[in-house]
Amino acid sequence: MSISAADYFRAKLRCEIDVMEVAESEPGSLVVVDTRRQSSWDHGHIPGAVHIPTAQIPAAARDLVPADSQVVVYSWGPGCNGSTFAALAFAELGYAVKEMIGGIEYWVRNGLPVETAEGTVQSKPDALVTAHTS
Incomplete structure (x- = not known):
């Protein structure tokens, strides 16, 4: 079965969200899930995210994420398809x-906050990837 390019891109857009839309979403409207391994989570993650490594989603999701939630998953960045497997x-x-x-790469590059063991840190936005200014 073949679908048109327009149908493909419409479907793709229904399944994707960009970092600024997540950052600017109404508090509590999304459950953001970091799908990376523990060491990556420990290195830094989106504040308020839930940590469920991809391989653990089938066993852990129902205990950690309400069934009626709008879930947003992320992993490292454009060079990683871990969040696709998680989705x-x-x-x-x-x-x-x-x-x-x-992923977290463009979250950071947009100058958005990251929670670390030392607290929340925030970088200057990278002008090459965002028009966002803090």
């Missing part, structure tokens, strides 16, 4: 899920 796992469990394009 598929949530979708197969029946969750409404979107993949945050750009």
Whole structure:
């Protein structure tokens, strides 16, 4: 079965969300899930995110994420498809899920806060990837 380019891109956009849309979303409207391994989570993650490594989603999601949630998953960045596998796992469990394009890399490059063991840190936005100014 073949679909048109327009149908493909419409479907793709229904399944993706960019970092600024996540950052500017209404508090509590999304459950943001970091799908990376523990050491990556410890290195830094989006404040308020839930940590469920991709391989653990089938077993842990129902205990950590309410079934009626709008889930947003992320991993490292554009060079990593971990969040695609995670989005598929949530979708197969029946969750409404979107993949945050750009991952934590573009979150940081947009100058958004990152929670670390030392506290919350924030970098200057990279003018090459965002028009956002802090």
